[in-house]
Amino acid sequence: MSDISMQDSSYEANMGDYFALLKPRVMSLVVFTALVGLLVAPVPVHPFIGFVGILCIAVGAGASGALNMWWDADIDQLMKRTATRPIPSGRVEPGEALGIGLALSGFAIVLLALATNFLAASLLAFTIFFYAVVYSMYLKRSTPHNIVIGGAAGAFPPMIGWAVATGGVSIESVLMFALIFMWTPPHFWALALFVKSDYGRAGVPMLTETHGRDTTRRHVLIYTIALVPVALGLGLTSIGGPFYMAVAVVMNLWFLKGAIDISRRDDAACEADKHKVEINVFKVSLYYLFAHFLALLFEAALRQYGLGGW
Amino acid sequence: MAMKVEHEVHGRRKNRNYGVLILLLCFVGIVLGLTVVKVIQLGDARKFEATDHVARPQIIPEEGNE
Structure with a gap:
């Protein structure tokens, strides 16, 4: 106690x-x-x-x-x-x-x-x-x-x-699941890269502590690349549409650029600018998820007026 | 043994007791609301009787009657 x-x-x-x-x-x-x-x-x-x-x-x-x-x-x-x-x-x-x-x-x-x-x-x-x-x-x-x-x-x-x-x-609901599922790892590892965690003390294995920060940076990039087809694929289903697709393209490029930036850094660069890039990518990852789901909602609203969709 | 009407535990647990009261009232409201919505959605109120899983010849429309 x-x-x-x-x-x-x-x-x-x-x-x-x-x-x-x-x-x-x-x-x-x-x-x-x-x-x-x-x-x-x-x-x-x-x-x-x-x-x-x-x-x-x-x-x-x-x-x-x-x-x-x-x-x-x-x-x-x-x-x-x-x-x-x-x-x-x-x-x-x-x-x-x-x-x-x-x-x-x-x-x-x-x-x-x-x-x-x-x-x-x-x-x-x-x-x-x-x-x-x-x-x-x-x-x-x-x-x-x-x-x-x-x-x-x-x-x-x-x-x-x-x-x-x-x-x-259906395919739409499975892809919405896949979007959050694939988004979680890069989102969380971007956070793990700049937060001083004490998971080690509690004995919880975290990628940053078990495999090091360089491996974690590579994983952020790999999972972000894997996320892109899911996000764009969702736009091709019945709940997607041109507006969602435009949002998805912009957000995926933004997130992908951040992941590439992270993968090119090392600990010295992180210390030098106080994890500026990682903090930024973490924020982008939050906008990323909200933007995709808001865009889906907007497409649904447009469909009420016979607009939206393909 | 005389019982104290206002025990100190009443004061101590006031927040919790009111919280439970509000939650229970919300639960009653939700069940009532669901019942109203589900019954209205049936359209024909006689269908409501059919949900008791027992054959009811009197609620089956007769040929030519409808």
């Missing part, structure tokens, strides 16, 4: 502490991508059903965050960034996080099945399982490729949103 939790043994957790278990910032990205997946689908959804669907996806994602915090409490308290989370700081008991995570998972999956369809609910169940069990319990502590495979958990929401509307899986 940490010092803080000893001091605060009489502390009474409030709703904010429990809400923090749900990782609200991750949740906001989940809500955005799931909403786009739902809105770009060719089948109209009743607004209230759509709202409940997105809510269930968000709560399910939050529940998997709580389960992750329950499992990772031991390593969270060793790292500066995560030491203030509710469990390592002693505000919430581990058992409470486990209970909340399991209960909310159950509610979210059952309600999504009742409100929409079983495929969407199954995908949500698999996402929670994948993040809490496959990523948190196995991948995270065993392989530096944890972020590559684990990224699948963050890539499912638009696919679930699409399933809420259509009740199915």
Whole structure:
């Protein structure tokens, strides 16, 4: 038990502490991508059903965050960034996080099945399982490729949103999944290159620490190159269109240029300009994802007026 | 043993209790809303009776009646 939790043994957790278990910032990205997946689908959804669907996806994602915090409490308290989370700081008991995570998972999956369809609910169940069990319990502590495979958990929401509307899986929803899936590694490794992490102290294998920063720079470039055909391919499907394609071409060139810049640098250059290029590429990666999904949304809005699409 | 009506735990857990109250009310609202939307979407209200998984001859339209 940490010092803080000893001091605060009489502390009474409030709703904010429990809400923090749900990782609200991750949740906001989940809500955005799931909403786009739902809105770009060719089948109209009743607004209230759509709202409940997105809510269930968000709560399910939050529940998997709580389960992750329950499992990772031991390593969270060793790292500066995560030491203030509710469990390592002693505000919430581990058992409470486990209970909340399991209960909310159950509610979210059952309600999504009742409100929409079983495929969407199954995908949500698999996402929670994948993040809490496959990523948190196995991948995270065993392989530096944890972020590559684990990224699948963050890539499912638009696919679930699409399933809420259509009740199915299609090339469009698979490519939306692939876009986030392929985007996660270069996005995360760009961050890992400039953030002084203490993953090593917690025994979590990170590519920057297991294989070195040069390998990580090469990996950023390789994964960014692999990302380009996915992003452009999505533009050729029924949810793409000239506007999306224009945005995709610009954003991919921008991201690719950043990845090439990173791959040409060494530690001395990074120290010299205080990781300016890496920080910049990390920001570009955020714009990249938002721009692609906003462009999909815009194409869907244009289609309402008979415009957009091919 | 006399029970204190206002126990100190009430004050300590006030935030949490109100939070749970709000969440439960939201849950009731969502289930009610879903019910209303789903029933309206059926169009023909008789279909609602058909969801109890039991054969109901009286709700099956007769030939020539419709």
